[in-house]
Amino acid sequence: MAEKILIIGSGPAGLTAAIYAARADLEPMMIEGFARGGQLMITTDVENYPGFPDGIMGPDLMEQFRKQAERFGTRLVTADVTKVDFSQRPFKVWSGEDEYEAESVVISTGASARWLGIPGEEKLRGYGVSACATCDGFFFRDKEIAVVGGGDSAMEEALFLTKFASKVTIIHRRDEFRASKIMAQRALDHEKIEVIWDTVVEEVLGDNSVTGVKIRNRNTDEVTELKLDGLFIAIGHDPNTKIFEGQLELDEEGYIVAEGSRTSVAGVFAGGDVVDKVYRQAITAAGMGCAAALDAERWLESQETP
Numbered sequence: 001m002a003e004k005i006l007i008i009g010s011g012p013a014g015l016t017a018a019i020y021a022a023r024a025d026l027e028p029m030m031i032e033g034f035a036r037g038g039q040l041m042i043t044t045d046v047e048n049y050p051g052f053p054d055g056i057m058g059p060d061l062m063e064q065f066r067k068q069a070e071r072f073g074t075r076l077v078t079a080d081v082t083k084v085d086f087s088q089r090p091f092k093v094w095s096g097e098d099e100y101e102a103e104s105v106v107i108s109t110g111a112s113a114r115w116l117g118i119p120g121e122e123k124l125r126g127y128g129v130s131a132c133a134t135c136d137g138f139f140f141r142d143k144e145i146a147v148v149g150g151g152d153s154a155m156e157e158a159l160f161l162t163k164f165a166s167k168v169t170i171i172h173r174r175d176e177f178r179a180s181k182i183m184a185q186r187a188l189d190h191e192k193i194e195v196i197w198d199t200v201v202e203e204v205l206g207d208n209s210v211t212g213v214k215i216r217n218r219n220t221d222e223v224t225e226l227k228l229d230g231l232f233i234a235i236g237h238d239p240n241t242k243i244f245e246g247q248l249e250l251d252e253e254g255y256i257v258a259e260g261s262r263t264s265v266a267g268v269f270a271g272g273d274v275v276d277k278v279y280r281q282a283i284t285a286a287g288m289g290c291a292a293a294l295d296a297e298r299w300l301e302s303q304e305t306p
Contacts, residue, residue, distance in 0.1 A: 128204075
């Protein structure tokens, strides 16, 4: 028998959708993924989620989301979705050899920040290495930090970080920014921002927290060390939508095209960073998950009406 609602992904959007769907007696099934919990699982202190005045660790917050979803009857499957077929109802979703059918689907597979893949980066992620200025900038008040990147998002991150840091260094591998002229000029004109051109970061230094980086000039091959308290990677995000290619309308960057939470296939809904390339916050993802579950509930009711 087909599930009434099947949720793919278990970040703030997916788990909020599960809570709302479960409380609406839709008996949701969630295929949460082996890397469950989304990007908050690699975040240390979360101080901007309402209801936690003293802050909360990212993994602890996601564990509370998960327990709440389970409390109302969400059934969790710890596996990765490998294939979907949205061409007809009931929709089909596979995890390896296991096949599931559902009358409606909520997609909340999120997006993954692009990383440099250099020594020290993974070890110090959450301990001075970040991919989200609005999440972590507050922790770097009066500190010296660097931003890697040259697009609009890198300029936005750098400008936002000037609210907290004493100095922000933009490290860019080329001799000019890819960012729009207005964003690039704002960064270049800012008194707290300095730019190191034609340079790549080769290693993040530090044991328990970031103390600096090794950088290499691409023209001269000279390697130097730059003392820092934090490193922000702003080279873009990739939405986790590979399995939906050919099944749903995606934009040129691979994000799901949605009107509200409604995708190009009736009965398939989406929320969180798999749709949102602007805000990328836990609170906005949770709100989108709520909307997706409510929209799915109303849509299912409309299908049952004679």
